[in-house]
Amino acid sequence: MSGLPDWRPGDVLEEIAxxxxxxxxxxxxxAASGDPNPIHLSDEAAAAAGLPGVxxxxxxxxxxMGLLFSPHLDRGHVKTFRSRFSGMVFLGDKIFARWKNxxxxxxRFATFGDRVRTLILHAEDLSRTGDV
Amino acid sequence: MLYADFVGARSEPxxxxxxxxxxxxxxxxxxxxxxxxADEDAARSSRYGRLLAPPTFPRTxxxxxxxxxxxxxxxxxxxxxxxxxxxxxxxxxxVLCRLELKDSYDKRGRRGLLGFLLFERTGEDPKGNRVFTxxxxxxxxxxxxxxxxx
Numbered sequence: 001m002s003g004l005p006d007w008r009p010g011d012v013l014e015e016i017a018x019x020x021x022x023x024x025x026x027x028x029x030x031a032a033s034g035d036p037n038p039i040h041l042s043d044e045a046a047a048a049a050g051l052p053g054v055x056x057x058x059x060x061x062x063x064x065m066g067l068l069f070s071p072h073l074d075r076g077h078v079k080t081f082r083s084r085f086s087g088m089v090f091l092g093d094k095i096f097a098r099w100k101n102x103x104x105x106x107x108r109f110a111t112f113g114d115r116v117r118t119l120i121l122h123a124e125d126l127s128r129t130g131d132v
Numbered sequence: 133m134l135y136a137d138f139v140g141a142r143s144e145p146x147x148x149x150x151x152x153x154x155x156x157x158x159x160x161x162x163x164x165x166x167x168x169x170a171d172e173d174a175a176r177s178s179r180y181g182r183l184l185a186p187p188t189f190p191r192t193x194x195x196x197x198x199x200x201x202x203x204x205x206x207x208x209x210x211x212x213x214x215x216x217x218x219x220x221x222x223x224x225x226x227v228l229c230r231l232e233l234k235d236s237y238d239k240r241g242r243r244g245l246l247g248f249l250l251f252e253r254t255g256e257d258p259k260g261n262r263v264f265t266x267x268x269x270x271x272x273x274x275x276x277x278x279x280x281x282x
Contacts, residue, residue: 018163028161031157031161032157032158033192034192058213059210059213063164064163066162067162067163070164073166073168073178073184074168074178077187077217079216080215081215082212085213
């Protein structure tokens with residue numbers, strides 16, 4: 001594991017906390033990602049889909065997880081990660097990303113969510129120095 | 133089981149180029165502060181040598197369409213997302229992108245009969261080496277299923 005930060009079981013990365021999700025952020029993500037789904041942009045479309053309001057793109061939440069590793073990209077890129085969605089993120093919600101190193105590769109995890117919803121994501125591996 | 137006839141079906145692959153401006157906009161949209169996505173000087177002197185793309189950037193690529201497969205326009209739930217890289221994705225890379233429906237199965241739970249569709253998106257470099265593999269699980273609820281008459 002040469003080149004990786006010297007992470008030991010139980011180590012944590014600096015927490016990521018987004019500002020409350022607003023429409024501008026969702027518009028920007030929709031444009032940058034090419035995701036045209038109107039449930040992220042229009043109250044009418046969200047209501048038609050049976051939602052209480054527009055929801056954030058799930059992939060925006062996943063991308064926020066990637067921010068945990070951004071300060072460490074000079075040592076290795078994110079090689080694999082896995083995410084399971086367990087709740088929706090609405091306007092005004094904040095997304096938190098946390099990472100704690102587990103005992104094994106599979107136990108490395110980050111938790112996401114706002115006050116009431118939690119999303120568990122696994123960060124499985126970072127690359128070795130020799131990969132690049 | 134939904135779309136059973138399409139399990140194993142693939143799209144016609146599409147070439148995509150990792151554009152500098154697209155990466156900059158994407159990094160800005162996800163509020164990623166790393167200079168490796170936008171600052172060419174920083175990227176050149178890094179271990180990557182070129183600007184890097186954020187881990188979820190492959191979401192922006194065109195993967196083509198699986199002929200005949202028409203998913204419901206709304207109501208689908210994104211259940212899981214997974215991505216693995218063979219090597220970092222860099223600005224200037226050309227990747228041949230493909231979509232495949234890997235599996236389809238049903239499960240009955242508290243929320244009724246749910247359909248699960250497993251999609252795989254892959255990107256290969258011009259030499260045929262796998263750059264990334266992304267897997268999505270899409271959940272089709274019972275009401276959406278009724279809406280499409282399946």
